[in-house]
Amino acid sequence: MLSSVAELHTYIERSQLTLELGGTQQYCHQTWISHRTDIEGFALLVKRMAHRLQAFGRELAETDLPNSPLATSNLLNTHCSKRESMKEEMAGALSQGRKILENIREPVRRDPDSSLNPDQLENLATVHRLLSQLNESSSAFDDFWLQHQNKLEMCLKLRQFEHNFHSWFDLLDRSRALVAEGEGLIDSCEFADDGVRVKCGELQRAGEKLPQQLQNKRALLMQAMELHQRLQSVSKWCEDGIYMLASQPLDRCQSQEGAESALQELEGFLETASERQEWDMDAVWTEYESVLNEELKEQVKRVFEKRTLLLEMFEKRRVSLTKLAAKQTRPVQPVAPTPEAIKSPPSSPGLCLSIHHFLCYRLTDCNSRTASVSDEEENLTVLRRHVMNELLETERAYVEELLCVLQGYAAEMENPAMAPLIPNVLQNKKDVLFGNMQEIYHFHKTTFLRELETYTDCPELVGRCFLERMGDLQIYEKYCHNKPRSESLWRQCSDCAFFQECQKKLEHKLGLDSYLLKPVQRITKYQLLLKEMIKYSKTCEGLVELQAALSSLLGILKAVNDSMHLIAITGYEGNLGVLGRLLMQGSFSVWAEHKRGHVKMMELARFKPMQRHLFLHERALLFCKRREESGEGYEKAPSYSFKQELSMSAIGITEHAKGDNKKFEIWSSSRDEVYTVQAASEEVKTVWVREIRKLLTGQLEACRGKQGET
Numbered sequence: 245m246l247s248s249v250a251e252l253h254t255y256i257e258r259s260q261l262t263l264e265l266g267g268t269q270q271y272c273h274q275t276w277i278s279h280r281t282d283i284e285g286f287a288l289l290v291k292r293m294a295h296r297l298q299a300f301g302r303e304l305a306e307t308d309l310p311n312s313p314l315a316t317s318n319l320l321n322t323h324c325s326k327r328e329s330m331k332e333e334m335a336g337a338l339s340q341g342r343k344i345l346e347n348i349r350e351p352v353r354r355d356p357d358s359s360l361n362p363d364q365l366e367n368l369a370t371v372h373r374l375l376s377q378l379n380e381s382s383s384a385f386d387d388f389w390l391q392h393q394n395k396l397e398m399c400l401k402l403r404q405f406e407h408n409f410h411s412w413f414d415l416l417d418r419s420r421a422l423v424a425e426g427e428g429l430i431d432s433c434e435f436a437d438d439g440v441r442v443k444c445g446e447l448q449r450a451g452e453k454l455p456q457q458l459q460n461k462r463a464l465l466m467q468a469m470e471l472h473q474r475l476q477s478v479s480k481w482c483e484d485g486i487y488m489l490a491s492q493p494l495d496r497c498q499s500q501e502g503a504e505s506a507l508q509e510l511e512g513f514l515e516t517a518s519e520r521q522e523w524d525m526d527a528v529w530t531e532y533e534s535v536l537n538e539e540l541k542e543q544v545k546r547v548f549e550k551r552t553l554l555l556e557m558f559e560k561r562r563v564s565l566t567k568l569a570a571k572q573t574r575p576v577q578p579v580a581p582t583p584e585a586i587k588s589p590p591s592s593p594g595l596c597l598s599i600h601h602f603l604c605y606r607l608t609d610c611n612s613r614t615a616s617v618s619d620e621e622e623n624l625t626v627l628r629r630h631v632m633n634e635l636l637e638t639e640r641a642y643v644e645e646l647l648c649v650l651q652g653y654a655a656e657m658e659n660p661a662m663a664p665l666i667p668n669v670l671q672n673k674k675d676v677l678f679g680n681m682q683e684i685y686h687f688h689k690t691t692f693l694r695e696l697e698t699y700t701d702c703p704e705l706v707g708r709c710f711l712e713r714m715g716d717l718q719i720y721e722k723y724c725h726n727k728p729r730s731e732s733l734w735r736q737c738s739d740c741a742f743f744q745e746c747q748k749k750l751e752h753k754l755g756l757d758s759y760l761l762k763p764v765q766r767i768t769k770y771q772l773l774l775k776e777m778i779k780y781s782k783t784c785e786g787l788v789e790l791q792a793a794l795s796s797l798l799g800i801l802k803a804v805n806d807s808m809h810l811i812a813i814t815g816y817e818g819n820l821g822v823l824g825r826l827l828m829q830g831s832f833s834v835w836a837e838h839k840r841g842h843v844k845m846m847e848l849a850r851f852k853p854m855q856r857h858l859f860l861h862e863r864a865l866l867f868c869k870r871r872e873e874s875g876e877g878y879e880k881a882p883s884y885s886f887k888q889e890l891s892m893s894a895i896g897i898t899e900h901a902k903g904d905n906k907k908f909e910i911w912s913s914s915r916d917e918v919y920t921v922q923a924a925s926e927e928v929k930t931v932w933v934r935e936i937r938k939l940l941t942g943q944l945e946a947c948r949g950k951q952g953e954t
Contacts, residue, residue: 255937270351270361279367282344286371289337290378297385300330304392313403320396327389334382341375352788365792369711372789376712468535471528475547481516482547482554486633488513489557507565510558560626627780632703635773639693642766646685649759652750653743654678665742669733676733677760679726680719684763687716704781707789710774714796720767724804725811730760767804771797810859813868815886824862828935831857831870833922853922857884860935865890865910867919890919892939899933908933 246252249266261267304323310316346353348368352360360368488509528544529536536544656662657674670677692713699706710717734757737743743756752759774794781787806826813820833853859866868884894913901907901920906929911918923929 257934271363276363279344279348279364282347283367283370283374286337286341286344287374289340290374290381293334293337293378294381296333297330297381300326301385301388304388309396309399311403313400313407316396316400316403320393320400323392323396330385334378337378338375338382341371341378344371345375349788360788360792365795368788368792369714369796372708372711373715379712464535467532468540471532471535471540471544475543478547478551482550485513485554485558486637489561489630489633503565507562510562510565514558557626557629624780628703628777628784631773631776631780632700632706635703635706636693636696636700638769639688639696642762643685643688643693645759645762646681646688648750649756649762650678650682650685652752653746653756654682656742656746662742662745665740665745667737667740667742670737670740670742673733676726676729679723679730681723681760681763683719684723687719691716702786703777704784705786705789706777707774707786707791707793710770710793710797711789714793714800717767717797717800720763721800721804721807723763724808727760727764728811731757734760768801771801809857809882809884812883813859813866813886814883816866816889818889820861823864823866826859826861827939828860828932829858830928830932831855831924834867835920837918837920838916856887858921860932860939861892862939863892865892865895865936893943895940897933897936897940899937905929910936 246255252261253266258267260269262269262271307319307323310319345368348360348364348371351364525544525548654674654677657666657670692709695709695713696706699709738755738757747755771794774790774797778787778790778794781790803826806829809829810820810826832855834856835853855870857868857870859868866886867888867890868886871883871885890910890912896911896913898909898911901909904922905926906924907920907922908929909918909920921932923932
């Protein structure tokens, strides 16, 4: 029992308490109720919209195709009208979700120095997930609608073709019959005038012109195809240029020679684009005027804008590299240098440039070192695009690598021609070796990569994509859980002829084990890219989402890491699942004291602690002994021998133990057993004590609640 709020502050940090308890945590219960009411209503709306889309989709799928052009046209118009009505409702639902997001972010918008509390961040993530579900339902329906619309449009064209086919055949037959009839009249009837002969000639000339008209149509189609190929060539060149800029190693540019080499690489790439640079918009309008419609004109404009942006990026990089290659030194004062300064000039700042300085550093004198706000914003925009380009390019490469592994190795395990090369230990073990890599590939190929690409022009908002897909990214936990088994299986048969033959066919320099590590490397790469994006988006609209996405992603990585340790526990006879969620785990020095009657006994030598790895669950604290295994890679991962279990409902904690600020005590309710735990640092100790106290406080409140009900 506590006697004052001040005493409460000795147990719980002010940052974890609300204002009425003397804390700094911004919290309004009325706002929380309002947000939760809006979110629950929005969740019901999302569910209702999903059901309606499914019902409408079934109606479309079960529709029989009409047999006449008029009936097909009427059906297409009816379905289009229903679809437009459905899209309007969907747009209203999306607008409602975005409005809820704005309400949640309102405190940060009013006060940029403030931050969202954990409840608000959780609400933000929930709304993003609901919006993601709504977008998924809408996207799935749009894909189905396109197929259905194409089917109806093709049916309409087919019915019109059938109708025209019969009409034209009738017309051709009638024209031939008319010509024959006219010629018969000319030969047999003395009353036939020259008008009959003229009309017969017109019919014959119309038939003769048809091949030429078809030839002209073919020429237009060939010209349109040529334009598409040239646009594709320019677009491919732009993508190669962006990749080249993103892949230039920064450490190579930190010396004068490296900068000169990078500059030559830049200029060499530009020389390959003489034709593409000379091809201007006016030439396109003139040369392809006969085939340009509005849609094709928009495509041409987008390609030329992409080329212009790339050339601007190249020019900025060229200016920076030119200054670095010149190896100029900045004078400290605007006076003539002394002989001593000439003998020992200051070291070039180019030797220690970070990625930020490399892209936007200005080698100017001291009087012009302060850049304008507009220049800083421009530089930050370039840096955000650079990070986004790296994210997209590495994502595309990652998807290609996964596909290569699945086709070049996993699929070959089911190839009858390769069966003699597969050793017995590898038979029927594809799921063990590759885990859920197929599931990971399908998610990135069909969903995540496409959604990331929609943020190409607004990279500062890419945090929303990660928040919406945070639940899907948890598939990596399953892959990491299986990784030790996969590693063990690989080491048993890594030298077999099957793997060697597959590697030879793929022309890979690295073995399969390097590619099996790609998913683990990828999930850890995301948090590095998000940190870079946050660094360059401090004043942007999407900063809150970026920070929330990073926090959630780090939570996934922590859960993966914790669970990897958890599955390595041996000797525990119970079910770890009933202990609740794993909150923390770590290594400590532990002294154990047991009270026997009136005598207190210290285990082993008094001054020699036991090394224990502690696993803190919601309902129990486990003490294990860490054992290092021999081997490499995942084979070298430690295992843990179970030693002791303490129920959280029967323990207490003393925050400060005598003799060391890094020690704290955990004891049974009767104090028959006391464990003195020493952390590696005071910070680690503080985190553990805070988490244990939170659990004990929650149990106490739950117990009081039950007593109150009684």
